[in-house]
Amino acid sequence: MTDEDALRTVQLRLARIARERSPAAALERKALKEARRLAKTLGPTASMDAYISLGYLHWFRYQALPERRGDEELRRCVELLVPCFLAEIEPIPELLPSIAVASVTPAADLLNQALDLPNPETIAAVIRLWRRIVAAVPDNYHEGQQNYRSLLGVALMRGFELQRDPALLEESITQFTKVRDAAAASGGSNPRHLYELASALLTRHNASGSERDLTDAAALLEQTVGVGPVEQAQPDVLFQLGLRLLQRFEQTQARNRLDSALAILRAALDATPLAQQATTDRVYALCRCLAARYERTGDARDLEEMITVARRGLVPDPEGIVASSLAHAHLMRFSSGGQPADVEEAVRLTAPLVEKLPHDTPGWPAQMHLWGSALHARYELAGDLNDLNAAVTAFRRCVQAQTSPLPLHLGSLGQTLRHRFERTGDGAALDEAVDLLRDAIGAMADDSTQAATFRSSLGLCLLDRYERTQDRVPLDDAIVLEGPRSFRTGTQ
Structure with a gap:
């Protein structure tokens, strides 16, 4: 037969x-x-x-x-x-x-296969399948229904990645939200589902700029921190959201963004195995957070945590971003009453960075500026003229490496040249310092702390120029910069 x-x-x-x-x-x-x-x-x-x-x-x-x-x-x-x-x-x-x-088990196998294929037609078929599964199973019929919604959401997200159809993203968020709401109604939650919803909201935020999505995603991930074992955490999602929050803080200076970024980036690093290459980027992002909060609050605990965290990410550190963060932390600690050992450590960390990185690397000017800062700090500590000259060279190379130098870099070179004039009487260094500091101040916000520091340095330069030339124009400019107060002039 x-x-x-x-x-x-x-x-x-x-x-x-x-x-x-x-x-x-x-x-x-x-x-x-x-x-x-x-x-x-x-x-x-x-x-x-x-x-x-x-x-x-x-x-x-x-x-x-x-x-x-x-x-x-x-x-x-x-x-x-x-x-x-x-x-x-x-x-x-x-x-x-x-x-x-x-049908769930074979459907899950098909989904896993489709996630690895850049084929819109394949993922479209899988989306149809999971839509039918979710539609066929009543909410009260089977305990796995919310997992089915979750898998449908995952398929829809992959569809959005391949097709960039906003409707797929909206549908995925709807499914993930229903899963979250059902878990809340039953008095429990699955961290994986919270990560899925947060990731989808972050994707929509990146596409539309919605601040509400960013806030909601942050709240979801802050809710997951400390919930369940650390192996259930999704460090990639934590890092991407934490990094976006940090970027928004740097754009808006909103304190709530900084605090959220700090909590989430800490969790991302805790969930990242030390052996992973991703550790370096995550350490660097967390150090940026801690440095920003220290600069706002002056809380030494943030600085100490930054040093501890940075040491964790030193190896591997191919671009030296973690080493530079650690050096920056030591310099900040020294400035706030630290020990000479902080300056020596900063010099030790930064010296090899400027030699190791190619000069056309985007981060090379920043590394050179940091090295100059460390050398300048050591000069102020010990008074070695070699350190001062090396700092001038470092800052000059930093400025010359940029088509449009940053105001901070211009001002740092100007301040160091002023110190060279004070040490050696080099009039050319004083004239160049005046020009550099004026350019730096002109490119900065008037109310910034750094602009105020540079204005003070420029005022001192102009007073020095008056003392050399007895020309009142520099003196009048200095009075405008510093205000009606006592100056160290020969007429005091």
Whole structure:
């Protein structure tokens, strides 16, 4: 008997059952032999008709058997109709919820395969499948329903990544939100679901700039911190959100963004294995946070944490970003009453950075500026003229490496040249310092702390110039900068 004959035999029996309007014929001994014969033909090349026909035969056998004796027939029926459901065929409506639940495992396998393929058509088919699963399973039917919504959301997010269709992103957020709300209503939550919703909200924020999405995503991830074991954390999501919050703080100076970024970046680093290359970027971001908060509050605990965190990320550190953060922390600690060892450590850390990095690296001017700052601090500490000259060279190379030098870099070179004039009497250094400090101040906000520092330095330069030339123009400019107060002039 051929495969077609086996299928035709079962179809004839199904037709007889339909004519007689009774499932009794499904229980005949011959019917069981026919079912076994058709079952042997099933496989990857079998037609959907074979699965549907055999599924119906087991369905009728289940109906014909006394209560509780047909459970195995029902299980076999559902099993046979899963391939049909995956092929978007739904032959027995009353069994649809059971068939959908039974389809979850192969549907999850298809989703995992689609996530690794840059194929919009494949993910579109998987999205349709998971939409049908979620639609077929009532909320109160199976405890896994919220997981099904979550997997649909994951498929929709992948679809958005490939197709950039905003409707897919909105639908994914809707599904993730329903999962979150259902968990809250039952008095519990799954950290994975919170991460999924937060990641989707962050994606929408990046696309639209919605501050509400950023706030909501931060609140969700702050909720996950400390909930469940650390291995359930998703450090990539934590880092991306923490970094975005830090960037928004740097743009807006909003304290709530800084505090949220700090909490989330701490959690991201805690969840990142030390051996991962990603540790370096995460340490650097957290150091930026801690430095920003220290500069706002002066809380020494942030500075100490920054030093501790930076030491964790020193290896690997191919671009020296963590070493520069650590050097910056030591310089800040020295400025606030630290020890000479802080300056020596800053010099030790920064010296190899400017030699190691290619000069055309975007971060090279900043590294050179940091090295100059460390050398200048050591000069102020010990008075070694070699350190002062080396600092001038470092700051000059920093400025020359930029098409449009940063005001901070211009001002640092200007201040150091003023110190060279004070030490050596070099008039050219004083004149250059005046020009550099004026350029720096002109490019900065009037109310910034750094601008005030540079204005003070420029005032002192102008007083020095007056003392050298007795020209009142520099003196008048200095009075405008410093205000009506006592100066160290020869007329005091």
